Amino acid sequence: MYKLDIPLDLKEIAAIERRRRAEKERQGRIFNAKYRQIGIDKEALNQQIEDRNWLEELEQKRADAFAKDAIRNDKIAQLLECRQEYDERENNRALNEFRALHQQPFAQREWDLNDPDYLKKDMPARVSDDDPRCGIASLQKFQGEDLNSHARKKYQQEQLREWSRLQQEDHQRTQQQQQAADRLFNAKQNELDQRSVELQRAEEECRKAINESIKNYNDALVSLRKKNIEQFIYFQIQKHHFYKYEIM
Incomplete structure (x- = not known):
């Protein structure tokens, strides 16, 4: 078979050229006494240091981003918790208000049976001496009873208070007249x-x-x-x- 000249790939040509240029630069660094250091490639070390610093900075930025995201999530969680507590308070307030307005015990159908003050509110068997419900056979009206004694005593007490008030007013009026006469006498004397x-x-x-x-x-x-x-x-x-x- 005959060997044919097949053109090389452009990428391969570029890679070969890059390796040649790198080798030439390496030889220049090695054979140049001004930049050469025996046993140490300073530029490579500096590059490694820069790469490490870049990686550390990248990790720090990543950690800061995660921290900021965590803080934002915490704030959102706090806001949601406050909103949930506020909604619960509003629901409880609305429920209590509805119960106070529409679910009172006296509004129930069986309230007349469960009312603890039923006997206090009930009308007595006899209200007065002239109560028409008390007939002959009712055994509610007897000789010598006086159901109006409380009202009469109350009226007498009110009458005594009124008399006392009138006496006090007369006494005050007399004192005022005496004081006016004294002032007039003093003015005339002066x-x-x-x-x-x-x-x-x-x-x-x-x-x-x-x-x-x-x-x-x-x-x-x-x-x-x-x-x-x-x-x-x-x-x-x-x-x-x-x-x-x-x-x-």
């Missing part, structure tokens, strides 16, 4: 005292005015007498000088 003080003050002012007038009158008389004496002395002196000149 008015008379004030008038007496005013009259006394007017009398004192009048007396002062009279005394002032008398004083002024006396002062005027003294001044007039003094003036007359001075004029008399002056005339005497003038007369004496006149006679003296005539003699000379």
Whole structure:
């Protein structure tokens, strides 16, 4: 058989080229004294460290996502629990309200048989002395009984209370009238005292005015007498000088 030149697959060609390039880069790192380190591939170690850090970060993000999801689920569960409790309270309240409005014991058909206060509510055999139900053979009305004694005593007590209230009102009215009379007397007495003080003050002012007038009158008389004496002395002196000149 003859060997034919079959074209290679493009993917295989790319893989071969990638391996050649990687081998060339590896040889460059190995034979380059500047980047070469004996026994350790630093870039590979750094890549491993980065990969590990990336995995740890990915795990941390995954754990945080699960934690947030758990917190959200807890909050939803709490809200649902609160809503369930609220619905139960509302249902119980509505049930109690319905029972209070529509299921009272006195609304039952057999309530007249089960009423504990049946005897208290029942009408007695005899209500008063004139009860028409009490006939001759009823044996409910006897001589000397007084069924209205309680009402009569109650009426008498009310009458006594009314009399006591009227007496208290009369006493209060008398006290008020006495207080009004005392106030009027005190006001009149104060008015008379004030008038007496005013009259006394007017009398004192009048007396002062009279005394002032008398004083002024006396002062005027003294001044007039003094003036007359001075004029008399002056005339005497003038007369004496006149006679003296005539003699000379």
